[in-house]
Amino acid sequence: MSDLADSIRAALRSAADPSRAPGQQAYMKSSMPFLGVRLPDVRRLTRAAAKAAGVATAAGLRDAARELWDSASYREERYAAMALLGVDGASADQAVVPLIEHMVRTGRWWDYTDELSHRLAGLHDREPAVTAELVRRWSTDEDMWVRRIAIISQLGRRDRVDLDVLAEVIQSNLADREFFVRKAIGWALRECARVHPEWVRTYTQTHELSPLSRREALKHL
Template identity: 60%
Template structure:
């Protein structure tokens, strides 16, 4: 089956799992102009994975066309959750070829649920192609689009002690004076997570930089 057919199959499965009574509350919580079907995020991901497996999707070449169709033609938000789940498939995640699609999704999604999920695709990219991925994140850290900058800041969440401290400093530096809540929260979040494995580094960073109250509070939350 081609990308259009697989995308149609995933849409059908999402609609079969829909609980319409849930949809209005989901849309209100997410402050979304795009309506919901009433499928939970875990279920949307599960459906995407199971249908992808059924259709033999196991690499970026087969996953990306389906993801782009689901994303660009989405009428309901769960279709975009399913599209993002395809980028996390084994054999797809960590492939540098997914970066243009990641960027497209961030720039067109423009909200925290999409941005934060897409940021989770970067730790495997930093493992598979650290030099090019690090250079990309440094470029993104000065982008005019705040969501692209947010991804650059939180792209190392989950790496624990493997966090590249120099890279983290480099992507935070152009954003320390930004007044946007989502940027300030991202800086604090990145520091808070690093503090779990390297509290001394975070304490020293906070002591030597002028952070917003939001960033500082988040960074020191568990210290």
């Protein structure tokens, strides 16, 4: 076990609030228990531990993240693993993709998938062509969580959103009946509408969206 993973575990346990844990677990419908640490505190403690450990390489951060994820006894340990991917270049290039995919496929829930989408958004900026091809491929995957992260992978990019890529990953999922996929389509379009309102209006008028996706897409228009 790495020193960094051990120090993060210790920090999380020191910050635990058992009175909060049952409510967190119930809200997230999680079979894995919680320690009762707030998510902002998980992130803060993770960053502090990484800084104190002085891990110098992106690969070292990813290794610690993988260890925390795979050996987690509490959900906050998985939140910390994802937080490590936002530290000091851990997600600077495509080397992080296998770990993101592993987390999505094994985590299989919206809180994990949505948090990890931020790492893909960064890759869209740094390596647009390769990342576009990745999400196109993921948009037709058998795993709905992999499809969901492909759909929401550009959240937060605002005027940098690649509209062609967004349209392609949505098109592959228009007929999907899964709630979390339909919600993702609406969410991605709603966020896009903040910068490209006319594009989203036209898209919703010319494509057969589910009622949920359409309602979400047009919420602020």
